[in-house]
Amino acid sequence: xxxxxxxxxxxxxxxxxxxxxxxxxxxxxxxxxxxxxxxxxxxxxxxxxxxxxxxxxxxxxxxxxxxxxxxxxxxxxxxxxxxxxxxxxxxxxxxxxxxxxxxxxxxxxxxxxxxxxxxxxxxxxxxxxxxxxxxxxxxxxxxxxxxxxxxxxxxxxxxxxxxxxxxxxxxxxxxxxxxxxxxxxxxxxxxxxxxxxxxxxxxxxxxxxxxxxxxxxxxxxxxxxxxxxxxxxxxxxxxxxxxxxxxxxxxxxxxxxxxxxxxxxxxxxxxxxxxxxxxxxxxxxxxxxxxxxxxxxxxxxxxxxxxxxxxxxxxxxxxxxxxxxxxxxxxxxxxxxxxxxxxxxxxxxxxxxxxxxxxxxxxxxxxxxxxxxxxxxxxxxxxxxxxxxxxxxxxxxxxxxxxxxxxxxxxxxxxxxxxxxxxxxxxxxxxxxxxxxxxxxxxxxxxxxxxxxxxxxxxxxxxxxxxxxxxxxxxxxxxxxxxxxxxxxxxxxxxxxxxxxxxxxxxxxxxxxxxxxxxxxxxxxxxxxxxxxxxxxxxxxxxxxxxxxxxxxxxxxxxxxxxxxxxxxxxxxxxxxxxxxxxxxxxxxx
Amino acid sequence: xxxxxxxxxxxxxxxxxxxxxxxxxxxxxxxxxxxxxxxxxxxxxxxxxxxxxxxxxxxxxxxxxxxxxxxxxxxxxxxxxxxxxxxxxxxxxxxxxxxxxxxxxxxxxxxxxxxxxxxxxxxxxxxxxxxxxxxxxxxxxxxxxxxxxxxxxxxxxxxxxxxxxxxxxxxxxxxxxxxxxxxxxxxxxxxxxxxxxxxxxxxxxxxxxxxxxxxxxxxxxxxxxxxxxxxxxxxxxxxxxxxxxxxxxxxxxxxxxxxxxxxxxxx
Numbered sequence: 001x002x003x004x005x006x007x008x009x010x011x012x013x014x015x016x017x018x019x020x021x022x023x024x025x026x027x028x029x030x031x032x033x034x035x036x037x038x039x040x041x042x043x044x045x046x047x048x049x050x051x052x053x054x055x056x057x058x059x060x061x062x063x064x065x066x067x068x069x070x071x072x073x074x075x076x077x078x079x080x081x082x083x084x085x086x087x088x089x090x091x092x093x094x095x096x097x098x099x100x101x102x103x104x105x106x107x108x109x110x111x112x113x114x115x116x117x118x119x120x121x122x123x124x125x126x127x128x129x130x131x132x133x134x135x136x137x138x139x140x141x142x143x144x145x146x147x148x149x150x151x152x153x154x155x156x157x158x159x160x161x162x163x164x165x166x167x168x169x170x171x172x173x174x175x176x177x178x179x180x181x182x183x184x185x186x187x188x189x190x191x192x193x194x195x196x197x198x199x200x201x202x203x204x205x206x207x208x209x210x211x212x213x214x215x216x217x218x219x220x221x222x223x224x225x226x227x228x229x230x231x232x233x234x235x236x237x238x239x240x241x242x243x244x245x246x247x248x249x250x251x252x253x254x255x256x257x258x259x260x261x262x263x264x265x266x267x268x269x270x271x272x273x274x275x276x277x278x279x280x281x282x283x284x285x286x287x288x289x290x291x292x293x294x295x296x297x298x299x300x301x302x303x304x305x306x307x308x309x310x311x312x313x314x315x316x317x318x319x320x321x322x323x324x325x326x327x328x329x330x331x332x333x334x335x336x337x338x339x340x341x342x343x344x345x346x347x348x349x350x351x352x353x354x355x356x357x358x359x360x361x362x363x364x365x366x367x368x369x370x371x372x373x374x375x376x377x378x379x380x381x382x383x384x385x386x387x388x389x390x391x392x393x394x395x396x397x398x399x400x401x402x403x404x405x406x407x408x409x410x411x412x413x414x415x416x417x418x419x420x421x422x423x424x425x426x427x428x429x430x431x432x433x434x435x436x437x438x439x440x441x442x443x444x445x446x447x448x449x450x451x452x453x454x455x456x457x458x459x460x461x462x463x464x465x466x467x468x469x470x471x472x473x474x475x476x477x478x479x480x481x482x483x484x485x486x487x488x489x490x491x492x493x494x495x496x497x498x499x500x501x502x503x504x505x506x507x508x509x510x511x512x513x514x515x516x517x518x519x520x521x522x523x524x525x526x527x528x529x530x531x532x533x534x535x536x537x538x539x540x541x542x543x544x545x546x547x548x549x550x551x552x553x554x555x556x557x558x559x560x561x562x563x564x565x566x567x568x569x570x571x572x573x574x575x576x577x578x579x580x581x582x583x584x585x586x587x588x589x590x
Numbered sequence: 591x592x593x594x595x596x597x598x599x600x601x602x603x604x605x606x607x608x609x610x611x612x613x614x615x616x617x618x619x620x621x622x623x624x625x626x627x628x629x630x631x632x633x634x635x636x637x638x639x640x641x642x643x644x645x646x647x648x649x650x651x652x653x654x655x656x657x658x659x660x661x662x663x664x665x666x667x668x669x670x671x672x673x674x675x676x677x678x679x680x681x682x683x684x685x686x687x688x689x690x691x692x693x694x695x696x697x698x699x700x701x702x703x704x705x706x707x708x709x710x711x712x713x714x715x716x717x718x719x720x721x722x723x724x725x726x727x728x729x730x731x732x733x734x735x736x737x738x739x740x741x742x743x744x745x746x747x748x749x750x751x752x753x754x755x756x757x758x759x760x761x762x763x764x765x766x767x768x769x770x771x772x773x774x775x776x777x778x779x780x781x782x783x784x785x786x787x788x789x790x791x792x793x794x795x796x797x798x799x800x801x802x803x804x805x806x807x808x809x810x811x812x813x814x815x816x817x818x819x820x821x822x823x824x825x826x827x828x829x830x831x832x833x834x835x836x837x838x839x840x841x842x843x844x845x846x847x848x849x850x851x852x853x854x855x856x857x
Contacts, residue, residue: 067755068755069755074826074827074829075826078823078825078826078828148823148825149823153783153784153822153823155782155783155784155800156783156784156823156824156825161726161782161783161825162825245800246800246801251801252784252799252800252801253799253801253802286665286674287667287673287674288674288676288677288678289676289677289678290678291677291678291679291680292678292679292680292684293678293679294679295679295684295688317786317795317796317797318797318799318802318804319796319797319799319802319804319806320799320802323706323710324699324702324703324706327699327702327703327706328695328699331695331698331699332695334691334694334695335688335691335692335695338687338688338691339684339687339688339691341654342657342683342684342687343684345654345657345658345661346680346683348658348661348662348665349661349665350665350674350675350677351661351665351674352665352666352667352668352669352670352672352673352674353661353662353665353666353667354666354667355662355666363658363662366658367655367658370651370654370655371651374647374648374650374651375647377643377647377698378640378643378644378647381639381643381698381702381705381706382702382706383635383636383639383640383702383705383706383709383793384636384639384640384643386636386709386793386794386795386796387625387626387633387636387640387790387793387794387795389786389788389795389821390786390788390795390821390822390823391788391790391821449624450624453623453624453625453626454624454790455626455788455790455791455817455819457786457788457819457820457821458821458823459823459828459829460819460828460829461828461829462755462829463755463829464755464756464757464760466757466759467757467758467817544673546673547673547676548676549676549678
C-alpha cells in the first residue's frame with residue numbers, strides 16, 4: 001500500500017496532465033500494456049467471436065426449422081453446434097467480462113493507474129487472441145473443426161472416435177485461453193487487493209469490483225483443473241496415455257468430473273461479472289445506494305463457494321454420483337441468488353427509476369434470469385433431471401441464463417461505452433435492440449422448454465415430421481431471427497456513434513462510482529485527480545453533498561480509533577471490521 | 591380485521607388446503623406443464639415431483655416478477671428534481687428473505703430425496719432382465735434369465751444408417767417389449783462412447799457409460815408403444831440412434847418372448 005501514498009489524493013490539487021508518450025494507431029494496439037487499450041482489444045475481439053457464434057446459431061436454427069432437414073449435413077451440423085458453444089462460452093461471455101469490461105473498469109473503479117501486472121495483462125490478451133484464432137483454423141483443416149460438442153466428453157474426444165487436426169487445434173486453443181484466463185485472474189485479484197486508492201476500503205468497493213475479485217478467485221480454482229484436463233486429453237490422443245479410456249485402465253467418467261469441476265464454477269465466472277454490472281447500474285438509474293450491500297457481497301462469496309461443490313448435478317444420469325449431496329448443494333445456490341434478486345428489487349424500491357437503455361437491459365436481465373433460475377432449481381432435482389437431461393429443456397434452461405447474461409453484457413456496454421469512447425450510443429436504437437432482444441429471447445427459448453418436455457434430445461441434426469416437434473421448432477427459429485435483427489441494430493448503433501458522435505461528458509448518467517470522476521475516455525494513467533473516498537459513492541458525494549451517506553458521521557469506528565497504529569487499521573479494513581450497515585450504525589432516517 | 595374477516599380468511603385457507611390435498615392425492619389431476627405423466631410407476635413418481643415443484647417455482651417466479659414490475663412502475667421517475675430517500679438496508683427484511691428460501695429448499699430437498707429413492711430402488715428378484723448395450727449408432731436389448739444366460743435378442747439392424755429422419759417408432763429401429771405391471775430390471779452398458787438410454791414417456795434417462803454398469807427398474811403401468819432416443823451426443827449419427835419400447839399385457843409378453851427365444855435358438 002505504500003506505493004499508493006505517492007499518488008495525488010486531493011480532488012482539488014490536480015497536477016499537470018500527464019501526457020502519453022508512445023506509439024499510436026496499429027502500433028499502439030499491438031504494443032500497449034495500458035489496461036484500457038487491452039480492455040478495448042478484448043471487448044472488440046470478444047464481440048467479433050460473438051457475431052461469428054451468432055451466425056452459427058442462425059444456421060442451427062435454419063436447419064431445425066423444418067423436419068427431415070437437409071440444409072446442413074449431419075457432420076456440418078455437429079461442427080456448428082460444437083463451435084457455436086465453444087465460441088460463446090470460451091471466447092465470448094467470459095473474456096468480454098473478465099478480459100474486456102473488468103480489465104477496463106476495475107482499475108478505474110478503485111482509483112488505480114493500471115492493473116497490477118500490465119505486461120502479464122498484455123500476455124493474457126495475446127494468448128486469448130492466439131487461442132481464438134487457433135480454434136477457428138480448425139475450419140481450414142482437411143478433416144473439420146472440432147465436432148465433439150463443447151463439452152468434449154471422453155471417449156468420444158479420443159483419437160479413434162474424433163481423429164484429425166481440428167480437434168487438436170480446439171484442445172491446444174483452450175489450453176492457451178486457459179492460461180490467459182488464469183493470468184487475468186491473478187491480475188484481477190492482485191489489483192483489487194493491492195492497488196486500491198487511499199480510502200477505498202474493501203467494503204467501499206463497487207459491487208462490480210467485488211464480483212470481479214470473487215470471479216478472479218474462482219478462475220484460479222477452476223481454470224487450472226480444466227487446463228490440466230485438456231493436457232491429459234492431448235496426452236491420450238497423442239501419447240497413448242489412456243487416462244480417459246477403459247482399455248489400459250483409464251476412467252472415462254473422470255473427464256466428466258474434471259470438466260464439470262471447471263464447468264460449474266465457470267457458469268459463475270460467466271455470471272458474477274454481470275451480476276455486478278446489474279447491481280451498479282440499477283443503483284445509478286434508481287438514484288439510490290445499493291440495497292443490502294453487505295448481503296450482496298456475502299451472497300456473491302457464498303455463490304462462489306457453493307459453485308465448487310455442485311459439479312456433479314451435470315452428471316446425475318451417470319449413475320455414479322451421490323445424488324442427495326449434489327442436489328442439496330445445487331438447491332442452496334438459490335438462497336444467495338434469491339438474496340441478490342431481493343436486493344436488486346430493494347435498490348429500486350422507493351427510488352426514482354429511469355429507463356435508459358442500460359437500465360432496460362438490467363430489467364430484461366432480471367426477468368430472463370428468473371426463468372433460468374427457476375428451471376435450474378427444477379433441474380437440480382435428480383428425478384426431474386432424469387426425465388429431461390440432455391434434452392431441449394436443458395438447452396432452454398441455460399440459454400435463459402446466458403441470454404440474461406448477454407443482456408447484462410449489453411447493459412454494461414451501453415453504460416460504459418461513453419466512458420470508454422467519450423461518445424454516447426443512440427438511445428432510440430438502443431431501446432430497439434433491447435426490446436427485440438428481450439422478445440426474441442423468449443420466443444426462441446420458451447418453446448424449447450416444451451420441446452424438451454416432449455422428449456426432443458439436444459444436438460440432433462434432424463427429426464421426423466411425425467415426432468411432433470415442427471411447430472415449436474419453427475417458432476424458436478423465428479425468435480432467433482428476431483435476436484439476429486436486434487444484434488444488427490446494435491452494430492448499426494456503434495457505427496452511427498462512430499461516424500456522427502454525440503460527446504458524452506465525464507458522467508452522463510449521474511453515476512456514483514469512481515470511474516465517473518475522470519474524463520471520458522480517461523487519460524493515460526486514469527486520474528488527474530481523485531475525489532475523497534469517504535463512502536461507497538465518492539462521485540455521488542461530490543455531486544450531491546445534500547444526499548450523501550458518509551460512514552459513521554456521528555460515531556468513530558474501531559478502525560479509526562486505532563488508526564494511529566497504521567497497519568492495524570488496514571488489517572481491520574481487510575477483514576471487513578468497519579462496522580457499517582449494522583443496525584446500530586445505520587444512517588438516521590431523513 | 592374483525593372476527594368475521596378472520597373466519598372468512600380461515601375458511602378460504604381451509605378450502606385452498608383441501609383442494610391442494612385433493613390435487614395431490616389424485617395424481618391424475620395434477621397439471622402436466624407439458625411433461626409426461628409417466629408410463630411406469632417410477633415415471634409417475636417423477637411426474638408428481640415435477641408437477642408440485644413447477645407449481646412452487648411458478649408461484650415464486652410470479653411473486654418476484656410482481657415485485658420487479660411493481661418497483662419499476664410505482665417508482666418510475668416522475669419528477670426529475672425529486673431525490674428519493676437514500677436508504678440502503680433493512681436488516682429484518684433481509685433476514686426474512688434469507689430464511690424463507692432456506693425453508694423452501696428444505697422442503698423440496700426432502701421430497702426430492704423421497705422421490706429419487708423410489709425411482710432408483712431395485713427389486714430383489716425381478717421377473718424380467720434385459721442387458722442393454724448402446725453402441726455407435728444403435729442399441730442391443732438382450733433378454734437374460736436369472737442365471738445371466740441370453741434368451742432373446744433385439745438389436746439395431748443397420749448401425750450406420752443413411753439419413754432417415756424417421757420416427758423412433760418406425761420399423762427401421764429396434765423395438766423391445768416389456769410386460770405390463772411386472773418389474774423389468776435393465777442393466778445398461780456401453781463399449782465405445784457415452785450414450786444416454788432415454789425414454790421420454792417413462793420420464794427416465796440414464797447414461798450408458800464405458801467402464802460403468804448401470805442398473806435400474808421399470809414397472810410399466812400403461813400399455814402402448816413409446817419412443818426412445820440416445821440423448822447424449824455420441825458422434826456423427828447421434829440423431830439416428832433411435833429405438834422404441836412396447837408395453838403389452840403379461841400373456842402377450844410371454845408369447846412374444848417365447849417366439850423370440852425360439853428364433854434365437856434356431857439361428
